[in-house]
Amino acid sequence: MPDSSQPTTPQPAASAAASATGLTVTAWSPGEDVIEVQRTPAPGAARGTWRTFRETVRGLMTTFGRFRETPVTVQYPEEKTPVYPRFRGRHKLHRFEDSDGVGSGLEKCVGCSLCAAACPADCIRVVAAENTPENRVSAGERYAAVYEINLSRCIFCGYCEIACPFDAITMGHDYEMSDYDRSDLIFTKEMLLAEPLERTPLRNEGE
Amino acid sequence: MTTPLAVVGYYEPWWIQIIKAIVIFAVGLQLVPVVLLAERKLLGRFQSRYGPNRVGPYGALQPLADILKLLTKEQFRPSTSIGFLFAVAPIISILTAVAAFAIIPFGNVQHIFGTRVGLYGIDVSIGPLYVFAFGGVAFYGIMLGGWSSGSKYSFLGAMRGAAQLISYEVSQGLALVGVIFTAQTLSLTGIVEAQKGMWYIVPQFFGFLIFLTASFAETNRAPFDLTEADAELVGGYNTEYGGGRFASYYFAEYLNVLVVSGIVTTVFLGGWLLPFGIHPPGWVDPIIVLFKMSLITFLFIWVRATLPRLRYDQLMSFGWKVLLPLATLNALVTAILVVATH
Numbered sequence: 001m002p003d004s005s006q007p008t009t010p011q012p013a014a015s016a017a018a019s020a021t022g023l024t025v026t027a028w029s030p031g032e033d034v035i036e037v038q039r040t041p042a043p044g045a046a047r048g049t050w051r052t053f054r055e056t057v058r059g060l061m062t063t064f065g066r067f068r069e070t071p072v073t074v075q076y077p078e079e080k081t082p083v084y085p086r087f088r089g090r091h092k093l094h095r096f097e098d099s100d101g102v103g104s105g106l107e108k109c110v111g112c113s114l115c116a117a118a119c120p121a122d123c124i125r126v127v128a129a130e131n132t133p134e135n136r137v138s139a140g141e142r143y144a145a146v147y148e149i150n151l152s153r154c155i156f157c158g159y160c161e162i163a164c165p166f167d168a169i170t171m172g173h174d175y176e177m178s179d180y181d182r183s184d185l186i187f188t189k190e191m192l193l194a195e196p197l198e199r200t201p202l203r204n205e206g207e
Numbered sequence: 208m209t210t211p212l213a214v215v216g217y218y219e220p221w222w223i224q225i226i227k228a229i230v231i232f233a234v235g236l237q238l239v240p241v242v243l244l245a246e247r248k249l250l251g252r253f254q255s256r257y258g259p260n261r262v263g264p265y266g267a268l269q270p271l272a273d274i275l276k277l278l279t280k281e282q283f284r285p286s287t288s289i290g291f292l293f294a295v296a297p298i299i300s301i302l303t304a305v306a307a308f309a310i311i312p313f314g315n316v317q318h319i320f321g322t323r324v325g326l327y328g329i330d331v332s333i334g335p336l337y338v339f340a341f342g343g344v345a346f347y348g349i350m351l352g353g354w355s356s357g358s359k360y361s362f363l364g365a366m367r368g369a370a371q372l373i374s375y376e377v378s379q380g381l382a383l384v385g386v387i388f389t390a391q392t393l394s395l396t397g398i399v400e401a402q403k404g405m406w407y408i409v410p411q412f413f414g415f416l417i418f419l420t421a422s423f424a425e426t427n428r429a430p431f432d433l434t435e436a437d438a439e440l441v442g443g444y445n446t447e448y449g450g451g452r453f454a455s456y457y458f459a460e461y462l463n464v465l466v467v468s469g470i471v472t473t474v475f476l477g478g479w480l481l482p483f484g485i486h487p488p489g490w491v492d493p494i495i496v497l498f499k500m501s502l503i504t505f506l507f508i509w510v511r512a513t514l515p516r517l518r519y520d521q522l523m524s525f526g527w528k529v530l531l532p533l534a535t536l537n538a539l540v541t542a543i544l545v546v547a548t549h
Contacts (some may be wrong), residue, residue, distance in 0.1 A: 049529055049533075056513075056514065059513045059514060060509060060510070060513050062513070063253045063509065063512050063513040064253075064509070066252070066253050066254065066255050067249070067252050067253050067509075069255055071251070071252065071255050071256045071257045072255050072256070073255075073256045073257050075257075
C-alpha cells in the first residue's frame with residue numbers, strides 16, 4: 001500500500017487550541033523545512049543480498065580512493081604546523097634595539113609589576129630595584145632585579161603583554177616547552193631576554 | 208587390512224622432508240611479520256596517514272619491536288584463571304595454524320639435487336578436509352583461552368567465537384564442494400593441475416565469494432571480528448592475555464590469514480599456474496604463489512579498512528540465512544552441471 005507508507009506533513013493543530021483561550025500563540029509549523037526521505041521498500045532476500053554486495057563494493061572503492069591519496073599526516077618533530085602571527089606561545093622580554101634610537105641595549109622592563117598584577121594564574125614574580133648611574137639596567141627609574149615566569153602555571157592568556165606599559169613583555173611563538181622537572185619550567189629574566197631558538201615556523205599571510 | 212585415513216601423493220626421502228620442514232618454518236613463518244607490517248602500513252594509507260615509520264627504514268623493523276616488547280613483558284594470569292588451560296590455549300592456536308600451513312602447495316614437484324621435491328609440506332588426498340580439521344581444532348584455542356581466563360569478557364568473546372566458527376565453517380566447506388566436484392580430486396596439487404585450462408575463480412565465482420566471506424569470519428577478521436570486538440568486549444577471548452601468550456594469539460591470527468590466502472590461491476586462483484599458457488621455469492612457482500597470496504592478503508586488509516563490524520544477530524542471520532543457502536545452491540548447481548556434462 002503506497003498511500004499509508006507516505007509520510008504525512010505535520011499540521012499546525014496547536015494554533016486552533018490556543019485561539020480558544022484567547023491567546024494568540026501560533027505553533028511553529030515545519031512547512032518548508034520538512035525533508036521527505038524517499039525510502040525504497042525493504043528488499044527481499046535476493047535483492048537485499050545484491051544491495052549489500054553492491055554497497056560493500058562501493059565502500060571498498062571509497063577506501064581505495066583514500067589509499068591512492070598522499071597521507072595528510074604532519075610528521076611532527078621533523079615538520080611543524082606553522083603558527084599564526086598572533087599565536088601566544090612562550091613569553092619574551094625585550095631590550096631597546098639600535099633602531100629605537102635611545103638607550104640601545106637597555107631593558108624595556110621597568111619593574112612596575114603590572115604584569116604580575118594582571119596575571120590571572122599568578123605565575124609572574126617581579127622584584128624591582130633602583131637604577132643607579134653606575135648600574136643602569138633599564139630606561140626608567142627602576143628595573144626588574146628578579147623577573148620569573150612559572151610556565152607550569154601560565155595559562156597563556158596574554159594579559160601580561162596587554163598590561164605592560166612599555167611593551168617589555170610579549171608572547172612569542174615557541175610552544176615546545178616540555179621538561180623533565182617542574183623547577184626547569186620557572187623561566188628567569190635571563191632566559192626570557194635571550195633570543196629564543198627559532199623552532200616554530202610562522203604561518204604566512206593567508207596561508 | 209586397514210583402510211588408510213588418507214593417501215599421501217608422494218613421499219620424499221626422510222632428509223628432504225626435514226629440510227622442507229625447516230625451509231617452510233624459516234620462510235613461511237617470516238611472512239607473518241611482513242603481513243603484520245603490511246597490515247599496519249596499508250591500514251594507515253587507507254586512512255590517509257602513514258603507518259608506522261619510525262622504527263628502522265620506513266618502519267620496517269616495527270614488527271620486530273612489537274614482538275620484542277611483547278616477549279620481554281611479564282607473564283601473568285588472573286587469579287580466577289585455570290592455569291594449565293590458560294597456558295595451553297595459545298599453543299593450540301598457533302599449532303593448528305602452523306599445521307594448516309603445511310599443505311599449501313608453493314609449486315609442483317621439482318628436481319633439486321637429483322631428487323624429486325614437492326614444493327609443499329605434504330600432499331595428502333584430503334587437502335581441504337585437512338584444513339577444515341585444523342580450523343575446527345583452532346576453535347579450541349579460542350574457546351579454551353576465553354574459558355580459562357576466568358573473565359566475563361573473555362568468556363563472551365569465546366562464546367561468540369564458537370558460534371561464529373561453527374556457522375561459517377559449514378558455508379566455507381560447502382563453497383569448496385563445488386570446486387571439488389569440478390576438479391574430481393581432494394588433493395590440493397591435483398586441484399591446481401585441474402585449473403590448467405581455466406582458473407576456478409571464473410566458473411566458481413560465487414563459490415569464490417562465499418568462501419572468501421566465510422574465510423573472513425573463520426579468521427576472526429573485520430567485519431566479523433566479533434570475538435575481539437574491542438569496543439564492547441575489551442579484547443574478547445584474549446583480554447586477559449599479555450606478553451608472549453598474547454603474541455602467540457597474534458601470530459596465529461596472521462598465520463591464519465596467510466593460510467586462507469594460500470587456500471584461496473590454490474583453489475580459486477590456480478596456484479602456481481599463470482594465465483595465457485605461460486610456462487615459467489619451476490623456481491618461479493613459489494614467487495607466483497606468494498604474489499597471489501599477497502593479493503588476497505591485500506584484499507583482507509582492504510576489507511578490514513572498509514567495513515564496520517556486524518552486530519551479533521546480523522552475523523548469525525547472515526551466516527545461516529544468506530551464506531549457507533547460497534553455498535548450498537552453488538554446490539547443487541555445480542553438481543547438476545558436472546553430472547550433465549559428463
